[in-house]
Amino acid sequence: MRLARNLAFGLVAALGAGVAQAAEIVPGDVVFRDGAVETPLTDQPGDPARGREVFSQRSQGNCIACHAVSSLSDVPWHGEIGPPLDGVAERWSEAELRGIVANAKIMFPDSMMPSFYKVTGFIRPGDGFTAKPAKEIKPLLTAQQIEDVVAFLKTLK
Amino acid sequence: MRTLIAACASAALCLGAGTGAAEGQKLVIEGQEMVTRAPAPDWHPLTEVISGWEFRDPATQALQMDDFENPAMIFVDQAREMWSTPDGAAGKSCESCHGAVEDSMKGVRAVMPKFNEEAGTLWSLEDYINNCRTARMQAEPWKWSGSEMTAMTALITLQSRGMPVAVRIDGPYQSWWEKGREIYYTRYGQLELACANCHEDHYGQMIRADRLSQGQINGFPTYRLKNAKLNSIHNRFYGCIRDTRGVPFAEGSDEFKALELYVASRGLGLSIEGPAVRN
Numbered sequence: 001m002r003l004a005r006n007l008a009f010g011l012v013a014a015l016g017a018g019v020a021q022a023a024e025i026v027p028g029d030v031v032f033r034d035g036a037v038e039t040p041l042t043d044q045p046g047d048p049a050r051g052r053e054v055f056s057q058r059s060q061g062n063c064i065a066c067h068a069v070s071s072l073s074d075v076p077w078h079g080e081i082g083p084p085l086d087g088v089a090e091r092w093s094e095a096e097l098r099g100i101v102a103n104a105k106i107m108f109p110d111s112m113m114p115s116f117y118k119v120t121g122f123i124r125p126g127d128g129f130t131a132k133p134a135k136e137i138k139p140l141l142t143a144q145q146i147e148d149v150v151a152f153l154k155t156l157k
Numbered sequence: 158m159r160t161l162i163a164a165c166a167s168a169a170l171c172l173g174a175g176t177g178a179a180e181g182q183k184l185v186i187e188g189q190e191m192v193t194r195a196p197a198p199d200w201h202p203l204t205e206v207i208s209g210w211e212f213r214d215p216a217t218q219a220l221q222m223d224d225f226e227n228p229a230m231i232f233v234d235q236a237r238e239m240w241s242t243p244d245g246a247a248g249k250s251c252e253s254c255h256g257a258v259e260d261s262m263k264g265v266r267a268v269m270p271k272f273n274e275e276a277g278t279l280w281s282l283e284d285y286i287n288n289c290r291t292a293r294m295q296a297e298p299w300k301w302s303g304s305e306m307t308a309m310t311a312l313i314t315l316q317s318r319g320m321p322v323a324v325r326i327d328g329p330y331q332s333w334w335e336k337g338r339e340i341y342y343t344r345y346g347q348l349e350l351a352c353a354n355c356h357e358d359h360y361g362q363m364i365r366a367d368r369l370s371q372g373q374i375n376g377f378p379t380y381r382l383k384n385a386k387l388n389s390i391h392n393r394f395y396g397c398i399r400d401t402r403g404v405p406f407a408e409g410s411d412e413f414k415a416l417e418l419y420v421a422s423r424g425l426g427l428s429i430e431g432p433a434v435r436n
Contacts, residue, residue: 080363123345125404130399
């Protein structure tokens, strides 16, 4: 069922990118309660396999630059800046995990962890790593990537 | 859980792993021992300042311990030639006025950046060199991080090797120093990271494949294995801000000179060890 849905989504996405992106909460509309975000950012359930990529890829979340995860032993170089995330799903609820990924600075004031679903308040924001000023600021991760990475975190029990 | 995280936000408690360097390992270059750890001055946020050399792997460290192995020395040799070769409409070389580089440039790097009374502003070593080139030699200025400039700064830096970093931060320096400190603690770019996040709060720890150092500049210009050339201080600052998904200040800008002064002062007491080798 889940597989079929993801397949269907993949197909539609391939056919007409933006159009298929159904209901999605934009960064400014995300409601945080005690640092947690109850409502999923898209109506498309997160995919842990894609979330694993978001977590590991430098061009996506690059979470691994700061966090070690035992189940990612095939990915080289785990950072030590943040806590290891083994068992993180037992420490935090899904809503809390979503809140931490979307904007960790609400749960942990002044955290070094980047705010992945935020588009305002930056000082000298660049266009990626080009050193040129950003023309339009997109969140570091899309709503779907946030849901995917949250789904991956939920596998860390 | 939260208390655990809060405790870990302070570097002292998270450091466990130390610098990643073999404790007690000494940096001795050509028989001269470098100070790679020094007590920090009172105003300093850390208690001890540590050279970037300590954080590198043994193979990289070894390259810096022997001038025959140090790849930066090729560029130093090139600069020696430039030192005594006339250039520009005045037909002069550096040597025509300064004589032997070993005598005239001794100690110069240790006090850079230095306030220039005539210009009424703070100058980096690169500014002094380019001022001689344009005003005194009637030659073209060198690019801030170009190969001629980095080679020449390496040759001049070598004449201070083993001397302690001794920049001033009082008098006319103070406002520059304060500006530099402000930049050091500003969280730039879309990743919202300040120099202090990485180099003060988390030195000694791995950020992906890199072990973070204190971000000291006593080893500059540095030869980096990554790009096989000499790298200027401002170029390093540029790269670190770019990597926050930010827009860096320009090399040679007042902002980077202020930052250079502030960062240099955070390493007061360390030996000048440039040209150093880094990965």
